[in-house]
Amino acid sequence: MADELVEREVAAEQTFVDRVYRQLEQAGVAAQQLAREGHSRGRLGHEGGLVERDAMVFQAAKRIAQLDAAHEGLVFGRLDLDAAIDAAPRYVGRIGLRDDDHESLLIDWRAPAAAVFYQATAAEPHGVLRRRVLRSTGRRVVGVEDELLDADGIAAAEEQGRELPIVGEGALMAQLSRARDRSMHSIVATIQAEQDKAIRAPSRGVVTISGGPGTGKTVVALHRAAFLLYTDRQRYERGGVLVVGPSGVFMRYIERVLPSLGETAVALRSLGEVVDEVRATRHDEPAVADIKGSARMAELMRRTARQQAPGSPREFRVFWRDDRLVLDRGKLGQVRRQLMSQGLRNKQLPRVSHALLDALWRQVRGERGREQGRERFNEDMLSRDDFLDFALAWWPPLDAPTVLCWLRDPEFLARVAEGLLSGEEQRLLLKTWADLDPSRPISPQIAIEDVPLLDELRYALGDVPQKADDERDDPIALIEGAVDIQELMTASDREFAPSGRAWRPPVSSIEDDGYAHVLVDEAQDLTPMQWRMVGRRGRTASWTIVGDPAQSSWPVPAESDAARAAALERKQIHSFHLSTNYRNSAEIYAHAAAYAERVGLDADLPDAVRRTGEEPVAVELPADASAADLEAATRAAVLDVAGRVSGTVGIVVPVARRSEVNAWLASWPELAHDAAGARAAIDSSVAPSGDDRVVVLTGLDTKGLEFDAIVVVRPQEIEDESATGRATLYVVLTRATQLLTTVG
Numbered sequence: 183m184a185d186e187l188v189e190r191e192v193a194a195e196q197t198f199v200d201r202v203y204r205q206l207e208q209a210g211v212a213a214q215q216l217a218r219e220g221h222s223r224g225r226l227g228h229e230g231g232l233v234e235r236d237a238m239v240f241q242a243a244k245r246i247a248q249l250d251a252a253h254e255g256l257v258f259g260r261l262d263l264d265a266a267i268d269a270a271p272r273y274v275g276r277i278g279l280r281d282d283d284h285e286s287l288l289i290d291w292r293a294p295a296a297a298v299f300y301q302a303t304a305a306e307p308h309g310v311l312r313r314r315v316l317r318s319t320g321r322r323v324v325g326v327e328d329e330l331l332d333a334d335g336i337a338a339a340e341e342q343g344r345e346l347p348i349v350g351e352g353a354l355m356a357q358l359s360r361a362r363d364r365s366m367h368s369i370v371a372t373i374q375a376e377q378d379k380a381i382r383a384p385s386r387g388v389v390t391i392s393g394g395p396g397t398g399k400t401v402v403a404l405h406r407a408a409f410l411l412y413t414d415r416q417r418y419e420r421g422g423v424l425v426v427g428p429s430g431v432f433m434r435y436i437e438r439v440l441p442s443l444g445e446t447a448v449a450l451r452s453l454g455e456v457v458d459e460v461r462a463t464r465h466d467e468p469a470v471a472d473i474k475g476s477a478r479m480a481e482l483m484r485r486t487a488r489q490q491a492p493g494s495p496r497e498f499r500v501f502w503r504d505d506r507l508v509l510d511r512g513k514l515g516q517v518r519r520q521l522m523s524q525g526l527r528n529k530q531l532p533r534v535s536h537a538l539l540d541a542l543w544r545q546v547r548g549e550r551g552r553e554q555g556r557e558r559f560n561e562d563m564l565s566r567d568d569f570l571d572f573a574l575a576w577w578p579p580l581d582a583p584t585v586l587c588w589l590r591d592p593e594f595l596a597r598v599a600e601g602l603l604s605g606e607e608q609r610l611l612l613k614t615w616a617d618l619d620p621s622r623p624i625s626p627q628i629a630i631e632d633v634p635l636l637d638e639l640r641y642a643l644g645d646v647p648q649k650a651d652d653e654r655d656d657p658i659a660l661i662e663g664a665v666d667i668q669e670l671m672t673a674s675d676r677e678f679a680p681s682g683r684a685w686r687p688p689v690s691s692i693e694d695d696g697y698a699h700v701l702v703d704e705a706q707d708l709t710p711m712q713w714r715m716v717g718r719r720g721r722t723a724s725w726t727i728v729g730d731p732a733q734s735s736w737p738v739p740a741e742s743d744a745a746r747a748a749a750l751e752r753k754q755i756h757s758f759h760l761s762t763n764y765r766n767s768a769e770i771y772a773h774a775a776a777y778a779e780r781v782g783l784d785a786d787l788p789d790a791v792r793r794t795g796e797e798p799v800a801v802e803l804p805a806d807a808s809a810a811d812l813e814a815a816t817r818a819a820v821l822d823v824a825g826r827v828s829g830t831v832g833i834v835v836p837v838a839r840r841s842e843v844n845a846w847l848a849s850w851p852e853l854a855h856d857a858a859g860a861r862a863a864i865d866s867s868v869a870p871s872g873d874d875r876v877v878v879l880t881g882l883d884t885k886g887l888e889f890d891a892i893v894v895v896r897p898q899e900i901e902d903e904s905a906t907g908r909a910t911l912y913v914v915l916t917r918a919t920q921l922l923t924t925v926g
């Protein structure tokens with residue numbers, strides 16, 4: 183009987199869903215027609231606007247269908263309201279859709295009319311009698327999950343002949359228990375009331391979202407990005423939305439959420455990719471990362487950007503008429519200081535030749551020379567290769583990678599680091615910079631921690647001014663300094679560039695860095711230097727900042743707080759807090775919370791709502807256990823959990839054991855062929871392919887991710903690995919949805 187009832191309800195919903203898809207196909211036809219007409223009609227008045235909207239809806243729906251056919255349907259929610267409000271059901275979907283009469287058929291989840299779907303509770307039903315979530319596979323409805331919000335209301339409705347049965351076990355629990363795969367999924371169907379408030383917060387100033395592990399901070403922030411695009415598409419599409427997360431692995435984990443909501447106009451960048459055209463993927467060791475992240479590096483970069491280019495000429499001599507003119511160190515020093523005082527280094531390029539000519543002209547004393555005058559002098563000088571070569575070699579246009587490479591020289595570093603860095607700190611930095619080579623692309627040579635330094639240099643150097651085309655052959659423009667830098671560099675490069683690399687202007691300009699909205703995830707981990715870098719992208723933006731201080735891996739929180747405050751200037755802050763852990767089973771989270779308490783982390787402890795009956799398992803090895811014992815115990819643990827969950831398994835290891843454990847995995851035949859088809863991925867940092875179910879990660883790699891099962895190898899070593907090892911281990915212990923085993 184109960185099954186029959188469910189079947190009947192599912193069939194009824196299928197009828198509606200079929201209608202939605204038919205309507206969508208019509209939108210598709212309209213969209214194609216629009217494309218054929220070259221958009222000419224789209225801009226004309228009311229009718230054109232409607233056709234254009236059809237096209238947009240169709241495109242968004244196509245993207246969603248491609249991405250999520252196997253998981254989530256376009257239509258996911260239904261509300262039955264008090265007849266006094268509306269006796270007809272209202273449907274909520276990932277996009278909005280109208281029928282032929284332009285009446286609403288499906289409400290976009292972000293529209294004000296859909297808010298009640300998320301905000302109604304039994305205590306405050308807002309006129310909602312029943313909330314229903316439709317579970318679908320592609321176009322097929324496979325189940326419904328109902329929630330009763332107003333029992334008296336339903337009884338009254340049934341008296342009036344409306345049938346509103348309650349079926350299913352609750353959408354949230356069904357959603358939370360599903361097996362995890364390699365991607366984060368959208369939660370549109372089950373957004374909870376406290377999350378909805380953060381998603382729909384007005385877009386002014388800064389919205390902060392805090393909460394303990396697994397409370398949905400990341401997924402909520404992404405839905406907020408989609409909400410902002412919906413509410414003010416023009417502004418956010420034109421200005422851009424930047425989402426910054428901790429790692430490439432994390433960005434790949436979250437990259438499907440926004441497209442599955444129909445949004446693609448968002449830049450997802452890991453901290454190693456925030457600067458255009460730069461892509462760093464590896465971390466420095468913790469001691470080096472701590473130095474490179476500290477606010478002192480801003481001063482170091484400022485000083486570096488003001489140094490004379492190593493290897494540049496220090497003197498210029500020329501005969502003109504009856505005079506021997508000399509620019510020696512002292513005179514050049516004066517010109518340098520004068521130019522530097524006028525603004526950013528590259529911005530002075532157009533003034534360089536003029537300033538040098540001034541200094542030379544002051545030395546012209548002979549009668550013949552004075553009589554011929556300054557104009558003639560300028561013309562003569564500017565037609566001499568030796569003068570132009572000198573000018574450009576002495577004050578070359580500089581890009582940030584070239585200047586960063588200056589720091590590989592110990593003497594240079596000692597000079598600029600005076601009073602800023604200890605000898606030991608300089609030694610640690612040199613270890614990572616000694617092999618920098620300015621003639622090779624910079625990205626593969628640098629660590630994630632170097633990227634903010636490059637950005638700092640970009641801003642300290644300034645952009646190289648572009649020369650207007652009509653000034654090309656104008657000698658006056660040349661004197662004014664509008665030299666064609668590219669052409670002249672070719673000559674001077676031959677002599678002065680370290681390896682003959684011709685200088686090219688960077689493609690990106692610091693003026694193009696700004697976004698309309700900046701969303702920072704795992705914000706507790708940003709170093710002061712990273713805050714400065716991200717801050718530059720959001721000077722005029724609204725912000726969403728997401729984090730949990732107890733999960734922080736930055737050792738000097740006060741320094742970071744100051745940098746964060748500076749990045750946000752005096753923007754108004756609206757704070758939201760999430761209090762339910764949707765990831766971990768209650769058993770796993772109790773274990774992690776007890777750990778946090780034991781080691782003295784000041785953790786924000788959310789409630790975990792889902793019980794599985796599976797307690798975490800601790801496998802204890804004797805202190806003198808051999809490598810073979812550790813491997814055997816790890817293998818047993820991994821095979822055990824891999825056999826009991828159908829989704830992903832993470833093996834978390836100390837950094838120093840990473841390659842060792844990867845080698846083990848490669849030699850375990852069971853893993854390659856286990857019953858559930860698990861295949862070992864070799865090392866997460868090389869981007870395992872999509873169907874790999876088992877991955878090896880270090881503690882820091884796990885930030886923001888989740889797995890059905892986690893096996894932690896030697897947790898004590900992870901804790902001892904860095905100054906913030908306890909927080910890292912706490913992160914690791916909060917990654918599993920179903921099973922947690924530690925092998926210690």
Ligand SMILES: Nc1ncnc2c1ncn2[C@@H]1O[C@H](COP(=O)(O)OP(=O)(O)OP(=O)(O)O)[C@@H](O)[C@H]1O
Nearest residue numbers: 369372373374395396397398399400401764765886
């Ligand atoms: N309302 C919801 N409905 C269904 N699933 C949810 C909901 N809220 C969160 N989740 C799920 O809970 C898990 C944790 O979410 P998320 O990763 O966003 O949490 P977080 O607060 O960023 O975690 P952490 O700080 O530990 O990295 C995800 O699988 C997410 O899909």
